[in-house]
Amino acid sequence: MELVTPGIGLLFWMLLAFTIVMVILKKFAWKPILAMLKDREESIDNALKAADNARDEMSKLQSDNEKILAEARADRDVMLKEGKEMKYQIISDAKSGAVTEANKIIEAAKATIQSEKKAAVSDMKKQIAEFSIQISEKILREELSNSDKQEKLVEDLLKDVNFN
Amino acid sequence: MKSIGKILLSIAIIAFSFNAYSEEHNAQDTVTNEGAEHHDSHETAEFNPGTFILDHIGDSHDWHILTYDGHHVSIPLPVIVYSEHTGLHFFMSYNFEHGHAEYEGLTLELEGDNKGKITEKTENGEVYLPIDISISKNVLSLLMSLSLMMWVFISVARKYKANPRTAPSGMQNVVEPFILFIRDDVAKAAIGEKKYGKFMPYLLTIFFFIWINNMLGIIPLFPGGANLTGNIAVTLVLAVFTFVLTTINGNKNYWKHIINAPGVPWWLKFPIPLMPVVEIMGVFTKPFVLMVRLFANITAGHIIIMGFMSLIFIFGNMSVAAGYGFSVVSVLFVIFMTVLELLVAFIQAYVFTLLSALYIGMAMEEHH
Numbered sequence: 390m391e392l393v394t395p396g397i398g399l400l401f402w403m404l405l406a407f408t409i410v411m412v413i414l415k416k417f418a419w420k421p422i423l424a425m426l427k428d429r430e431e432s433i434d435n436a437l438k439a440a441d442n443a444r445d446e447m448s449k450l451q452s453d454n455e456k457i458l459a460e461a462r463a464d465r466d467v468m469l470k471e472g473k474e475m476k477y478q479i480i481s482d483a484k485s486g487a488v489t490e491a492n493k494i495i496e497a498a499k500a501t502i503q504s505e506k507k508a509a510v511s512d513m514k515k516q517i518a519e520f521s522i523q524i525s526e527k528i529l530r531e532e533l534s535n536s537d538k539q540e541k542l543v544e545d546l547l548k549d550v551n552f553n
Numbered sequence: 554m555k556s557i558g559k560i561l562l563s564i565a566i567i568a569f570s571f572n573a574y575s576e577e578h579n580a581q582d583t584v585t586n587e588g589a590e591h592h593d594s595h596e597t598a599e600f601n602p603g604t605f606i607l608d609h610i611g612d613s614h615d616w617h618i619l620t621y622d623g624h625h626v627s628i629p630l631p632v633i634v635y636s637e638h639t640g641l642h643f644f645m646s647y648n649f650e651h652g653h654a655e656y657e658g659l660t661l662e663l664e665g666d667n668k669g670k671i672t673e674k675t676e677n678g679e680v681y682l683p684i685d686i687s688i689s690k691n692v693l694s695l696l697m698s699l700s701l702m703m704w705v706f707i708s709v710a711r712k713y714k715a716n717p718r719t720a721p722s723g724m725q726n727v728v729e730p731f732i733l734f735i736r737d738d739v740a741k742a743a744i745g746e747k748k749y750g751k752f753m754p755y756l757l758t759i760f761f762f763i764w765i766n767n768m769l770g771i772i773p774l775f776p777g778g779a780n781l782t783g784n785i786a787v788t789l790v791l792a793v794f795t796f797v798l799t800t801i802n803g804n805k806n807y808w809k810h811i812i813n814a815p816g817v818p819w820w821l822k823f824p825i826p827l828m829p830v831v832e833i834m835g836v837f838t839k840p841f842v843l844m845v846r847l848f849a850n851i852t853a854g855h856i857i858i859m860g861f862m863s864l865i866f867i868f869g870n871m872s873v874a875a876g877y878g879f880s881v882v883s884v885l886f887v888i889f890m891t892v893l894e895l896l897v898a899f900i901q902a903y904v905f906t907l908l909s910a911l912y913i914g915m916a917m918e919e920h921h
Contacts, residue, residue: 393848395784403787406695406699407695407790411754413703414754418710419754421714423732425714428717
């Protein structure tokens, strides 16, 4: 029976000391410890979240970078292609231009030659005519220098004319 | 600083014990004539395991360390007694000379119904029990363990304040897992996320109080050895705390369930209020069971260990060789039991805390 009968002295001291210690511990130990634990947990939580966000951002940036790079590459390819095309265009344009120009020049040369030739021919004709006139003048002068001959000529001419 | 504190503490303990020893000696010297017969009777007395065990698990007015050559070496403790007849008495327990001497009209009974208690003979010859609020073995153990708790947890709290947001170190590492365990797996699980905060100081205090005292109880020598958590007065106070917290925090729903439990046929409540009676009994049986469980578990553990120890002396009384022979078996069993008790020390602290949290949680449960 002694074992299961609470002693009044121990009961008294237990109630008193335990209550006091609980109040002291509550104020000076449990509250600060629990507050600090919570604070630390929150800070760890926040840090983890921030790290997660940073990682997301990083991967986003990286994919953005890749995108930009790919775009730049495509642009470069397009530009190169365009450049090449332009080059060929220019070359072929130049070629065709040169041909037509040459043809034109040839054409023009031919025309001038032709006109020069014509001019030369007409000039020659003119001179030949002049020469022949001069020659015939000389001959005529020679022929008509004496009066017998002039008469003979008039006779000849009159012979041909028949009066109807 | 810390090591200096430790050294001072050990010096104090040693000095205290020596002091006790010398006082013991002086007392023994002065009362040799009277004490002689007692010594003889002590030495020749038959070994009685029952009283041996009960003396060890019970409370006492001095802290017995050993008995050597008929001399008891023990730490004397202050006796504080209030008697209706002679008023307040305050003296050290060595004045009783282990019950062999009367002091200020008070006697420390050694036999009979009042064994271990302080009695006073009234004028008409009746035995009167004065109110005894002595600093007994258990009270000293209580004060020491509470001081230990305050020292540990306040210094840990200081460390938390000094280095916030850093990884725990030293004593913090020892204490933190258990604080987190009580918070997350006991308080949050049993009471709920919203309301657990209010009860954390109580739950942490009882958990560490029970655990530390269970462990100290396993240590056989001085600062340990008192069967504090195996004392019904201590478990009674703890259970009363849980009872009070449950009752004052009980919400409308809780009381409705007790007085007029929903979902129960009306004839169980009227005209004979069977269910309410059962429910009201339940309100008291819950803390009562808490009280008995802790008391019985710890006391039983002590009794078993003491029982194995007694076996050595029982066999030793039969023949010395048998005593030595059995001591090997006994010590092995004691080691096994002590290891088991280490486990029980934690489990009982956990169970008491968990059930307290559950009872509080049940009282605060919202309508479901």
